Amino acid sequence: SQKIEQNSEALNIQEGKTATLTCNYTNYSPAYLQWYRQDPGRGPVFLLLIRENEKEKRKERLKVTFDTTLKQSLFHITASQPADSATYLCAGMDSSYKLIFGSGTRLLVRP
Amino acid sequence: DAGVIQSPRHEVTEMGQEVTLRCKPISGHNSLFWYRQTMMRGLELLIYFNNNVPIDDSGMPEDRFSAKMPNASFSTLKIQPSEPRDSAVYFCASNGGLQETQYFGPGTRLLVL
Numbered sequence: 001s002q003k004i005e006q007n008s009e010a011l012n013i014q015e016g017k018t019a020t021l022t023c024n025y026t027n028y029s030p031a032y033l034q035w036y037r038q039d040p041g042r043g044p045v046f047l048l049l050i051r052e053n054e055k056e057k058r059k060e061r062l063k064v065t066f067d068t069t070l071k072q073s074l075f076h077i078t079a080s081q082p083a084d085s086a087t088y089l090c091a092g093m094d095s096s097y098k099l100i101f102g103s104g105t106r107l108l109v110r111p
Numbered sequence: 112d113a114g115v116i117q118s119p120r121h122e123v124t125e126m127g128q129e130v131t132l133r134c135k136p137i138s139g140h141n142s143l144f145w146y147r148q149t150m151m152r153g154l155e156l157l158i159y160f161n162n163n164v165p166i167d168d169s170g171m172p173e174d175r176f177s178a179k180m181p182n183a184s185f186s187t188l189k190i191q192p193s194e195p196r197d198s199a200v201y202f203c204a205s206n207g208g209l210q211e212t213q214y215f216g217p218g219t220r221l222l223v224l
Contacts, residue, residue, distance in 0.1 A: 034212060043202050043215030089154065096167060098212065103153035
């Protein structure tokens, strides 16, 4: 079955460092991948979208890459801040326009 | 814009009772999605509508679940009868086209005792 896999272990980093989260997809080739942020008790909030023909996308301190050979997307937050602490979800769209979400990676940025 | 509106925000009910969750999408959006989120299974798509028509309900777990979208500004997700394993957070999301990013509501936290 089509799957999006993210590291279930929390990522704990020091403020100011770069956080890197990984998303791997299996059994399908999404036309694009989306990254969402989810805070406790709230719905996911869209951050970035990257298409399969794009290698890299940036938005302020965020950067996303899409490697169709490795079937992987990396999500980077540079100069991380405690306010970046949240769960980050990766989602890939399948051929029927459904978004398949990963289980998310929790990021904790220590002051 | 008020964003996607869901009600109720919290629901506690007893096994066997009917539960109705409600969603008002963002005005002008023509696609609406219902998701369920649990610790074990993450965020799962249950059903989605385009222009008020159900397009794919393959994620609906069983016949106890049903969803309707009588008009462009309102949708319901009904569980009848509810069971403890239905306890989860249910999200509604909308967007302006099937390939666009989705805007999520705050969710309804359902607890079935």
